[in-house]
Amino acid sequence: MxxxxxxxxxxxxxxxxxxxxxxxxxxxxxxxxxxxxxxxxxxxxxxxxxxxxxxxxTPEGQEDRVGTFFNGSFACDDVEYSYKQLSARGVEFEGPPEKQPWGTYAKFKDPDGNSFVLSSR
CATH class of the missing domain: 3.10.180.10 (2,3-Dihydroxybiphenyl 1,2-Dioxygenase, domain 1)
Structure with missing residues (x-):
């Protein structure tokens, strides 16, 4: 299984x-x-x-997926800390971390313009 x-x-x-x-x-x-x-x-x-x-x-014929939103989330223990560390390394974030009832998150981009969520509880 x-x-x-x-x-x-x-x-x-x-x-x-x-x-x-x-x-x-x-x-x-x-x-x-x-x-x-x-x-x-x-x-x-x-x-x-x-x-x-x-x-x-990128499989052939799937090139239109480049630069879109990644339907998933990268988890970390502390979004605020990770945001500061990754920002210092040059990772581009769409904005500072935001708190929600389900946890804290921040969105970042890779060099291809793909957008990702970084989240914690």
């Missing part, structure tokens, strides 16, 4: 720029980086302390 979600795909135009962003600014680690078809690589990244990872790959 299914045990977990192994990875989610983040569409990208420039795999090198995306790889630099997710490793250098976000702190993820390369699990796999290998050729996959003409001009593309399969880049799988692990998130320290998590079982789920991300893949920086």
């Amino acid at each position: 299914i045990k977990q979600l192994k990875f989610v795909s983040i569409p990208t135009r420039d795999q090198d720029a995306a790889l630099a962003f997710w490793t250098e600014k976000m702190g993820f680690r390369v699990a796999t980086d290998q050729p996959m078809g003409p001009g593309q690589r399969w880049i799988e990244l692990s998130i320290p302390g998590a079982q789920t990872g991300i893949v920086l790959f």
